[in-house]
Ligand SMILES: [Zn+2]
């Protein structure tokens with residue numbers, strides 16, 4: 001497969017890092033990670049993360065942007081300026097698992113190639129999972145899961161992005 005460049009650092013070539021049965025692509029400089037479609041959901045389900053995918057042990061001077069959980073409607077996602085490492089088109093910034101109070105920003109390719117997470121954001125997302133699980137279960141029982149998915153649909157997310165989000169919600173539900 002052709003080498004992929006980091007959308008943030010541009011030049012450095014992403015290194016494959018094995019997570020269970022899949023391989024994700026990590027930047028050796030900024031430690032951001034590219035997930036092909038489906039790989040983020042699989043990584044969130046994985047057990048122990050390899051060291052390359054763990055966030056910094058000391059919090060950096062700046063919080064990762066997703067550390068702040070916000071209402072997507074009150075704060076529209078800002079434009080992304082990162083190119084997709086597969087096709088070069090500018091990534092869309094969108095709210096992953098757009099559920100009030102439990103959303104985080106990712107940069108995803110509208111062509112369905114995958115999503116980019118900056119260093120530390122994966123761990124942050126994984127830390128949210130246990131908290132989210134009970135709520136997701138309640139959603140499921142109350143039928144609000146459909147509402148959540150319906151809301152995503154109305155936001156006009158591309159099919160593949162919607163699939164990715166659905167996969168995440170399913171992962172949270174353990175399905
Ligand atoms: Zn980088």
Ligand SMILES: [Zn+2]
Nearest residue numbers: 084087109113
């Ligand atoms: Zn792309």
